[in-house]
Amino acid sequence: MSRMLWKLLPLLLLPLGTGQAQRTTQDVFMMQYFQRRLQELEERLNRCDQDLQSFNQKVYDMSSEMRGQIRSVNVLKSEIQGHVDNLALRVDRVERDVEYLQNKIPDSSDVEIAESVIEQEVKEAQLKKKVAVTQGKDCSTHLSGIKSQKIVKKAGDLTGSWMKDSTKGSSRIYFFSGSRNSTLLEFVSLKAFTDTNWTRKAEIISLPLAWQGTGHVVYNGFMYYHHANTRNEVLKVHLLNRTVTDRMLLPGAGRMPTYSLSSHTLLDLAVDELGLWAIHADPDFGGNLVVTKLDSNSLAVEHTWDTSCKSHNAEGAFIICGTMYVVYNSHSGGRSSVKCLFDIHDTLLTEEMPVIFFPKRYTSHSGMHYHPKEKQVYAWDDGYQTIYKLDTKRKLQVT
Template sequence: MRALLVVLVVAALACFSSAQHQALIDYLERRLLAIEDRISLWHEQTTRYASELRELKQQMVGQLETLDKEKETLRTHLDGVGTRVDRVERELDYLETQNGGTTPCVDVDDKLMEQQVSLVTEKNKVKYAKLSDCRDMISSIKAMKILKRLGGAKGSWTKDIESSRSSSGKVFVFNGTDGDAIYEFSSVQHFTSSPGTAQAKVQRLPSAWRGTGHVVYQHHAYYVKQEEATPPMVVRYDLKNSSVVDTVVFPLQDQVAVYSLNPETLVDLAVDEEGLWAIYATQNERHISLAKMDASTLDMEQTWDTACPRDNAEAAFVICGTLYVVYNTAQPGRSRVQCVFDVSGLVSTDEAPLVYFPKRYGSHASIKYNPGEQLLYAWDHDGYQILYKLLIKHKLEV
């Protein structure tokens, strides 16, 4: 009886254990099926997301290509608009200058003025003997004409000045701030219509020039030769015979630029009704100096220390023995004559009118005066060659 009871208990436990194992297996199978369903769902979602990302990428690439094309088209349009605006500004500047400027009047007692003129004249007869009776000075800039754009940002161009009252038709171009070539054109019209320098006659110099301070006077080119660690030299070159006539070491011990805004130019040569001049500076002086030179021998006849500062100066020129210094700013603005020095003492900066150049915001690399035409030949930092027509009045005119 006892044995039977044990057998029954063992059988019951076996059946209970078997049922429990079956239930556990069923539960695990259900969990695995649920996990498989979720994995399948995740896989489908991942595939869909990847497909959507590829489509979005393709759309973005297409839009970026379209934007690049539109950007290039817009840049082209802006360049065209900028060119047209620049042209319109120049035309407006020219039209503005047609009316000329007004000359300030100063009320001075006539007798007192005559006494002052007599004293100043007697004083300067000893210092400087004028070569002509020129009494002209600038009143304003009457007109501006932009001829063309040649070469780089810096250079100089001028006519051959035969005398104080005449000029030859030939135009000479010094392109850049150093080189050994002078480009010769038969006239201003030839220069304007020629593409670049292809149609110009080329004069090769035996030595290189430096800066933008060169002039052509009585069929001779006067240029500044400057080698490293040596004083500058002024060279007189015969353009007809293609030969050097004379050279002289310029007495400039300190190699300092005459204009702070154009550091390549150590000596700026100029021609007016009186002949050849040299504009320069020294290291110990912060002001510009002026020298009268003999065009035939290159001797320095007399020198003057002016009160015109070098800082913010961009160019200068001489008219009837009066030095006009043109100033600007480091960020180019509107050029203006802000300092005047007259070797005869008849004109001072306070008495001279403040001359503004036409409203083109930019600076000049060089400005050359032609006494035969009373024009300024200018080269601006955008590479344009410009003519300025001057409105002239007499010194001491009230």
């Protein structure tokens, strides 16, 4: 009996082993299937990631290209605006010249007017133009030489400017160190400025807006200066209460340095016996200097003159009785000299004037400001505050 059980036992266990083997094979197939699916999904995810990276790169490249085009458009916009401003300035000058010629030339309908009456009208028109420039002031002085030089002290940066208020009776000194700042120093007198403890005697004036260059002036208690980070904005600030009382855009200015040896100054302001002036260089006029008469009260442009004086190798300029004197030097340093002038009354010519040399100092002026009452120029000579006393003569009267 026991022998028969042993013979039947393998037969009973065989189906069980076969079923287990079949289940194991199915599990292997399922695992392989899932692995293939997971691998396919992983490959798809990799492709999606690559596509996404490629898309992001394209978006970045497109964004960079658009930013570059926007910058180019902004540059072109600025250039076009400059051309438009310059064209408007030219048109304005032509209109003024045409108006002036119309005042001088009789209209065809007035042919029958007596010749003496016509001549009288022309004289009145010419006289009216001269009066508008001179404002009825007696100014018959021209530069004939440099009488003396006085080095007051050495203070501040290599670049800067200093001056005395041109107001009658004022003795206040103003000190501007550097070519860009929003503060300046005020001294009650030249003696206080030259004192040993001069910094303790200074009043620090903080302006509402920063200045740029060395072309600022102080006139009748107001400071006139080039507003920093603007191309051609002139500000008028009341120094007592530190407020901006007026501002204007000087047509055509700010596109190149006024003087090639003073690259920090884009426009230069000056004061003489006739009032407030502005000087700048015009790249559309060969880099020549342009002189503009300003109304010191309203900053309105009274008249503009194109001159034959070059900005190349110029380091500064000052105006005496409506005549601009341009000071030249060299990039390597040398002796400063006046080699060009422009007289708005056409009574002085450069060809008739000898070259005027400044006392021998092989440096360069970064700021030059004429004081009409003292007949002196306050100059900044490589960090040395210097005063030049001028030799002047009477010039021919305008008739």
